Amino acid sequence: MKLIYLQLCNFRQFYGKTPVIRFASGKKNTTVIYGNNGAGKTTILNAFTWVLYEKFTAAFASPELLVNQRAITEVNNNKAVECWVELQFERDRKLYQLKRKCYASSRNQDNCIQYSQAKLFMLVAADDGRWYPPLEPPEDIIESILPASLHQYFFFDGERIDSFFRASKDNNIAEDTKELLGVKVLDRAIEHLKKAKKSLQEELQELGDTETKKLLQEQIESEQECDRIEQRISEIVREIKQLEKQKRTFSSQLLNSSGADQVQKLKSKLIKQQKSIKHNLIQAKINLKKLLSQTSHIIFLPSINAKFLTLVQDLRDRGQLSSGLKQEFIQQLLDQQRCLCGEQLTPETSAYKNVRSWLEKVEIKDIEESAIRLETQTNNLEHQSAEFWQQIDQQQTHINHQYLELNHLESELEKINKQLRNYPDRDIQKIQQNIETTEEKIQALTLEQGANKQQKSDRAEQIIKLTQKINQHKLTENKQTIAKNRLQATEESIARIIEVRTRLEQEFRLALEQKVQAIFSFISFTPYTPKLSTNYELTLVENTSGVEVPVAASTGENQILSLSFIGGIIDRVREWSQRNTLMGPDSSTFPIVMDSPFGSLDRIYRRQVAKAIPELANQLIILATKTQWRGEVEAETADHIGQEYVLVYYSPKLDCEQDWLELDALDYPLVKHSCNNFKYTEIAIINRH
Secondary structure: OEEEEEEEEEEOOEEEEOOOEEOOOOOOOEEEEEOOOOOOHHHHHHHHHHHHHOOOOOOOOOOOOOEOHHHHHHOOOOOEEEEEEEEEEEEOOEEEEEEEEEEEEOOOOOOOOOEOOOEEEEEEEOOOOOEEOOOOOHHHHHHHHOOHHHHHHOEEEHHHHHHHHOOOOOOOHHHHHHHHHOHHHHHHHHHHHHHHHHHHHOOOOOOOOOOHHHHHHHHHHHHHHHHHHHHHHHHHHHHHHHHHHHHHHHHHHHHOOOOOHHHHHHHHHHHHHHHHHHHHHHHHHHHHHHHHHHHHHHHHOHHHHHHHHHHHHHHHHOOOOOOOOOHHHHHHHHHHOEOOOOOEOOOOOHHHHHHHHHHHOOOOOOHHHHHHHHHHHHOOHHHHHHHHHHHHHHHHHHHHHHHHHHHHHHHHHHHHHHHHHOOOOHHHHHHHHHHHHHHHHHHHHHHHHHHHHHHHHHHHHHHHHHHHHHHOOOOOOOHHHHHHHHHHHHHHHHHHHHHHHHHHHHHHHHHHHHHHHHHHHHHOOOOEEEEEOOOOOEEEEEOOOOOOEEOOOOHHHHHHHHHHHHHHHHHHHHHHHHHOOOOOOOOOOOEEEEEOOOOOOOHHHHHHHHHHHHHHOOEEEEEEOHHHHOOHHHHHHHHHEEEEEEEEEEEOOOOOOOEEEEEOOEEEEEEEEOOOOOOEEEEEEEOOO
């Protein structure tokens, strides 16, 4: 799971739509967000957990008050204020866009604010660049990527992380960890198989008569709905064409603007290249699918070929496949009743029977020629198999190269857009703003079009199913036999999966314990060793006397123990998933979002943790105050920082003390005076040179 960006709108202290927070990745994988206490660091942390799982951390006060108070106050009566969080992330080269929304209306007669139920929306980018609603429920997709029960290990308050392993009856680390490892997938498989077994044990009954009239009415309504959706799709196509025309007009204005014309020409050139690469990617994937569908069977033929050659050789050894005598020749001798030696072949004589026995030894007409042709063809299979894999590698290399070029072009386009947004000429800024606004409208319409097409497809499938139900009258006669075979297969599957689960869980737990011990030893200067029980309970022991003795961990040690556990989980599961691809979710990449991870640590531990955490995950997002960041933390993390932001808190207090963050001899405001009597926070981007 690779985080791309986060954006908020009227979410807690963030008034209106915030700038897009883009997250660093690669070698510089750390994103730092600076802010004073109360500026919104915990709010950003909970923006992740809310949009993904509709959950909040323990430190998030009054979670029911999500909508920005200023936005509610300024809205007219009987109008709702929209509040949302949008998160874009990538997984397995698929791009997902997630948005959770809720609404708040102005105060009613009882001076109470009315809040709506939050709703979740998801879109998935296709190879053609368009966004489509997923076929599965968004919640199920999120669960398959990073289950809700595990979110506390990857989105957490650093000052409270030590509570993970404190003794508690509600400690679910064992179950949560099994979910991440994929063992939980096996548990669910066993439960599902048990339900299937119970269902199969019941006597199969014939389907009842279909309520034909009701089904026909449903069919008519579905067809009418399809017509309505088709009409809306046509309207959207016309609207998109009009917006594309407006976009071209704005682009022409940039080309005619003095100073920005060269930038726009370069942008147009890059967009043209981007479209070409996307087209090439689509064609390359089509070619890859065609190659797989037409030729992949070759790799399964060598074993069959070996059996064929053995069979042919066996027939030759027994004389049943030899060149020379043919059945037709033997039959001609019997019909003429005379052998080649001149002896009479009278029926029922020994000479006649001897010649007749050759009919069973010689081959059928043309079988020898067929065998020779097949041998010639099969001898070339090994070469064809090698050529097939070579073509697959070439196609895959070509696709990966296209993706690299596409990523580079998109980075260059973003730089140009940023340059136009910040251009000294305000007219050029306005034109660029119009272009981006038009693109947003086009995107929104494109998403609606995708949703409508999906609805149309669903309706079409529903119509097909209704038609099938209308024509269906009874079950097939062999269903009882099939059910018995399925029941037996289910019982065997349950036994095998239980055995696999036991072995995998034990093997992984031992590997995880070793990694946790290595990370803890790197960070901590104490002689203690973490131990992981069969129930995944993590404790510290001391072994200075040769005997393991449990020790009471301090708050700082518990915090380090928790970080070590999270780092061990990510590292082991990453390696585990590469060797055991069957084990559930893709675990090759995980992000970590940490709010105030250094607050309760002393200087030595702060330095060691700062060294370790950029290595724990593929992406690291740190939310910290300037006090927590200064000194050893800043020094150890500097080389890993790829993106930086500062939370600017606006206070309505007239005597508020303004505060600043100094980076590279530049001051960035942390606290400023609000001119509108509202408290709110803005997000500013830090661009270091």
